[in-house]
Amino acid sequence: VGFYGLMFVSLGSIIGSGWLLGALNAAQVAGPASILSWVLAACMLALLALTYAELGATYPVAGGAARFPYYSHGPVAGFTAGWASWLQAVFIAPIEVLAAITYVNSVGWVNIHFNMINKVGDSAGLLNGTGLVVALVLMVLFTAMNLAGAKFLSDSNVIVVIWKTAVPVLAIAVVAWLQFNPANFHAGGGFMPFGFHGVFAALTGGVVFALQGFEQAVQLAGEARNPKRDLSRAILTAMAIGAVLYALLQIVMIGGLDPRNIANGWSKPLGTDPSDYGAWYTLALAVGAGWLAKVLIIDAVISPAGTGVVYVTTTARLSYALGEEREMPAALATTNKKGVPVVSILVAAVIGSLAFGPFKSWSALVSVVTGATAIMYAFAPVSLAALHKVDGGRPRSYRVPMPALLVPAAFCSANLIIYWGGFETTWKLACAMAVGLALFALGAWRRGTGAQHTTRFPWRSFTGPSASH
Numbered sequence: 001v002g003f004y005g006l007m008f009v010s011l012g013s014i015i016g017s018g019w020l021l022g023a024l025n026a027a028q029v030a031g032p033a034s035i036l037s038w039v040l041a042a043c044m045l046a047l048l049a050l051t052y053a054e055l056g057a058t059y060p061v062a063g064g065a066a067r068f069p070y071y072s073h074g075p076v077a078g079f080t081a082g083w084a085s086w087l088q089a090v091f092i093a094p095i096e097v098l099a100a101i102t103y104v105n106s107v108g109w110v111n112i113h114f115n116m117i118n119k120v121g122d123s124a125g126l127l128n129g130t131g132l133v134v135a136l137v138l139m140v141l142f143t144a145m146n147l148a149g150a151k152f153l154s155d156s157n158v159i160v161v162i163w164k165t166a167v168p169v170l171a172i173a174v175v176a177w178l179q180f181n182p183a184n185f186h187a188g189g190g191f192m193p194f195g196f197h198g199v200f201a202a203l204t205g206g207v208v209f210a211l212q213g214f215e216q217a218v219q220l221a222g223e224a225r226n227p228k229r230d231l232s233r234a235i236l237t238a239m240a241i242g243a244v245l246y247a248l249l250q251i252v253m254i255g256g257l258d259p260r261n262i263a264n265g266w267s268k269p270l271g272t273d274p275s276d277y278g279a280w281y282t283l284a285l286a287v288g289a290g291w292l293a294k295v296l297i298i299d300a301v302i303s304p305a306g307t308g309v310v311y312v313t314t315t316a317r318l319s320y321a322l323g324e325e326r327e328m329p330a331a332l333a334t335t336n337k338k339g340v341p342v343v344s345i346l347v348a349a350v351i352g353s354l355a356f357g358p359f360k361s362w363s364a365l366v367s368v369v370t371g372a373t374a375i376m377y378a379f380a381p382v383s384l385a386a387l388h389k390v391d392g393g394r395p396r397s398y399r400v401p402m403p404a405l406l407v408p409a410a411f412c413s414a415n416l417i418i419y420w421g422g423f424e425t426t427w428k429l430a431c432a433m434a435v436g437l438a439l440f441a442l443g444a445w446r447r448g449t450g451a452q453h454t455t456r457f458p459w460r461s462f463t464g465p466s467a468s469h
Helices: 003-015 017-058 063-075 076-102 107-114 129-147 150-180 182-186 195-211 227-256 279-286 292-323 343-352 364-392 405-418 423-447
Strands: none
Touching: 003 150, 003 227, 017 063, 017 076, 017 182, 017 195, 017 227, 017 279, 017 292, 017 364, 017 405, 063 076, 063 364, 076 129, 076 292, 076 343, 076 364, 076 423, 129 343, 150 227, 150 279, 150 292, 182 227, 195 227, 195 364, 195 405, 227 279, 279 292, 364 405, 364 423
């Protein structure tokens, strides 16, 4: 996998359901100040992207998010980070499937003749039987694409990501040309109607979720053609493109709103219940771009689906990494003749499909996934700081600038994301992490390696990309 393949893997993870749903949710919570939410999130995640860029280029291994803490602090830290990585990654594909189904279901004839979402009762807004079948079919399709191998995934993903990037750029240009009201930026209570509380609330309401995913190229580092040259550039380029794109989407959406809908507040900026209609689909119709609305519905399938395929891949690589380090069953490290971790891919697909049971809506999964991702992110700066001390002599093609300042700032950024998620999310994550650590302790006890897991620091064992095989 070359530079463009790696860059498109990360960019494909960033541009998913977040652009279809994130701007409206942020506007409802923060008003025009939601623009600041995107800028703040981009700055915080950029710090973390810098740490991943150095780690990925210096230690190019498959499933890097789990391997870096393993090299710096030993198996306990490695498993904890890997478990958090796996938890967030395994549920991204179901989230993207739910987003695609929710958006497409807003089309009139689909809603009437092929409705996939319950409309009444306690289950309103959740998948019905038809929606569940469609969701499972999409997960099977994602799995089949991954079993074809990394090169097929990279080549096909380039085409998908070009489409995924072109459509929001088209939406920005068309909506801004047809309708842009500068007065909207101080309507409905002013630029910051909900104060800084709204700005911070928007971060965990979908803004951080939309921008996360830059690290996905790191998970495929073991299959990169020239990781030392390409990996850091791929991560930083994808992050920059995603941040600029999302900020422009937010600006254009606010400017494109009908002033009458926000004169008295931001609860219904589109003049209708957003749970019934896709945000950009509705906005395109409102500004008179019916043809764009049709394109957006097509993109509502392609954009989330592209992200879902990528995350089935990276979930499998994380399982593979944990299996190869013997922190999970060794069968997870089994590969076919193409080097594809078949068992890991199948496990990721099955567990991801089970998420459609308790979590049948997009919003039900977003906050939990955001928190798990932040836990995973928090390990990267800690690992980098430790490896600077114990393995500082290793050649590095990229280094974080001003590490004494930016590495601690990256760690604080990850922890703030967890904190802003609230206790309701944090306690659920704590329970999920406890389950993983209990499984880890049980496995260590059965193997009789408990003492080693508290004393073994394996960074010296890394010799290069071959360590991933």
